Amino acid sequence: MAVGEAKTYKIPIGPVHVGLKEPITTWLEVDGERIVDIKVRPGAIHRGIEFMARERNPIQVIYLAERICGICSFAHIESFVRAVEDAASISVPKRAQYIRTIMLELERVHSHILWAGVACYTFGYDSAFNLGLLLREKVMDVLEAVSGNRVNYGVGTIGGVRRDITPEAAAALEDMLSYYRREFAAFYEVATEDPITKARMRHVGTLPPEDAVRYCAVGPTARASGLRVDLRWSSPYEAYADIEVTPIVPQDYMGEVYGDVFDRFLVRVLEVYQSLDIIEKALSGLPEGPLMAEPKLPKLLALLKAADGVGWSSIEAPRGDDAHIVKLTKGDENVTWWKVRAPTYANIVSWPIMFRGQEIADAPLIVNSIDPCISCMERALVIDKRSGSSEVLTKEELLKRSREKTRRLMGR
Amino acid sequence: MSVLIFVAKLIAGGALLCLGVLLALLYEGVDRIISARMQRRFGPPLLQPFYDVLKLLGKESIVPRRAVAWAFNGAPWMALVTALMVFLYIPMGALPPILGSEGDLILITYLLALSAVALVVGGFASGSPYANVGSQREMVLMMSYELPLALVVSTMAWLVYRRGIPGPAFSLETFSSLSLWNTVGWVGALGLLSLLLALLAVVPAEVGKVPMDIAEAKTEILEGLISEYSGRNLALLKLTYSVRTLALCAVVVALFFPWSLGKAMGLSGVGLFVIDFVWFWIKTFVVQTVGVTTVRTAFGRFKIWQAARFYWIQVGGLALAGMLLLTLEVAIY
Secondary structure, eight states, X not given: OOTTOOOOEEEEEOSSOTTOSSOOEEEEEEETTEEEEEEEEOOSSOOOHHHHXXXXXXXXXXXXXXXXXXXXXXXXXXXXXHHHHHHHTOOOXXXXXXXXXXXXXXXXXXXXXXXXXXXXXXXTOHHHHHHHHHHHXXXXXXXXXXXXXXXXXXXXXXXXXXXXXXXXXXXXXHHHHHHHHHHHHHHHXXXXXXXXXXXXXXXXXXOOHHHHHHTTOOHHHHHXXXXXXXXXXXXXXXXXXXXXXXXXXXXXHHSSOOOSHHHHHHHHHHHHHHHHHHHHHHHHTOOOSOSBSOOOHHHHHHHHHHOOEEEEEEEEETTEEEEEEEEEOXXXXXXXXXEEEOHHHHHGGGHHHHHTTOBGGGHHHHHXXXXXXXXXXXXXXXXXXXXOOEEEOOHHHHHHHHHHHHHXXXXX | OHHHHHHHHHHHHHHHHHHHHHHHHHHHHHHHHHHHHHTTOOOOOTTHHHHHXXXXXXSOOOOOTTSOHHHXXXXXXXXXXXXXXXXXXXXXXXXXXXXXXGOOHHHHHHXXXXXXXXXXXXXXXXXXXXXXXXXXXXXXXXXXXXXXXXXXXXXXHHHHHHHTOSSOTTOHHHHHHSOGGGGOOHHHHHHHHHHXXXXXXXXXXXXXXXXXXXXXXXXXXXXXXXXXXXXXXXXXXXXXXXXHHHHHHHHXXXXXXXXXXXXXXXXXXXXXXXXXXXXXXXXXXXXXXXXXXXXXXXXXXXXXXXXXXXXXXXXXXXXXXXXHXXXXXXXXX
């Protein structure tokens, strides 16, 4: 090695790492503390959910869709059922639309507060982390009051919702709104005015607007880079057509936009307030009427069996644009084809831009800054380590491998 | 006679070291509970650090294939022993230090530094990239906080010398014989206060707690220095961190808060020794709560360059200001 030549070495972050929520490997090439290059290697948590769906009917697939992710589970249901409704031309009653909106926003509150807490945890700010988890508890209680479950709510179904917002649930919601308007200020202060948060988050993991456009960032990540990207605003669905939603971008609040982790933090914290406003409006304007387009399950299944075509839906999940594409074939009871594109998939490609030139200490924070949901993102993609080539698995190939594995496990 | 004294010192030293280990773990348990209550959590049981250490002692100690085994296994012993030795040089209340005549404040700072160096050696010897990064960070951190530490220690000794307090200037016994706060006017008190603050700012870095746990950084480099350690070695390292925390807080008390409760109550003899001994540990506990627990609960982790700048500019400046104020004080009076 020549004198003065920079010697780099590689550090793996993941697949199991305290600072990450889920398994993904990012190989950092570092020179001292500075990150020169980054390689992302997913593939640790692929579960073959889309493949499983092809042997189930749409109603059963709802429960699969719900389990893609534990945090944005309703967003995945919502996107899936909208795609199916699109394919089968089912129209949803007004009251169900409002209840779906409320559920989506509750989930956004829950997801954003959890993320903000975890982000603080990644730089050792345990007090803010605990404060975040404490504040999140209220929305979890309300989710339980509305749906009966704290995780995987089981509210959405094709053509409507399965749970009504009862007067007790409405009271719990009102209570939650006043609770957050009162208590969330503490966390808002931690997030925006605390010198420690600022020192650790400002100018870290910067994603300039032009790169955000080039790499198709979505959701809060794109909005933090100053892009006005919000599906609730640009293509309103459900009750958002009646409720005005404007995308929250940092330049409207701070006067300038850096596109760094701090801006992402700010956007998410402000969106919690926005969600509270939306919930309040949806709750006050909750129309009367049926909850489902077709309450009788055999009739609905027959309707879906007769449907033919491809349905598409894209909604604004807490982390961004969550797209589902569903194909239903006439006479086939099962979902013929289903494709999920989770927001993380769109955001993860901008990691190299965020990482280059940063320090190792920032790595978990940057990884977390897009709020990655790896199990949402990982689809059937196999990367051959030796040749570096990748292939998409076909149904036959997956089936073959699964049988081989079963035989291997059973010792045959 | 000298043999008798030697044996007595040996017994007393052994007892003191055992007490130091027990107290360090106990205080760590209290520290975790207080920190948890500050965060509105319930926290672990008081004896959790004991359980941790005992559990780890019974577990297998794995040496990585790429590690340099003797350095990897030797470093935890070295770190623990050097940290424990500090107790032998601290006067506890009215009790004179066991090895008082053989060592002084400079030796203590070196012992604490040596314990950190042993950790660094262990980190480098483990051959893991995380430990490597952690060791580099620890070295940078040491280079940053040694300057303010040296400034504080030398200024204090200089003040003792100029005030004509009997005894060797650098010996801790001299500091504990008379409170320095009584010997200075308000300018000097201000100077002493800034020295105290500078020393308290060094404490988290010295003991590896948030905001200066940069070398360990759980969520960044997976405990850094100690990421490859397991079993008995990890138990020793856990003990080292607790013992260093306690030892450094005890040093702060001996330097700045030598006030005797027993004398104020007019006691003498055994009563004075016992009361002052307990009083000393109470003071240490208060210092640890203020200097370590509160700070680690209120802050997030710094980055290494932020920590280096903090110690060189802010804390170094504070120590320098203290030094100048004390010089002024001596020049005036």
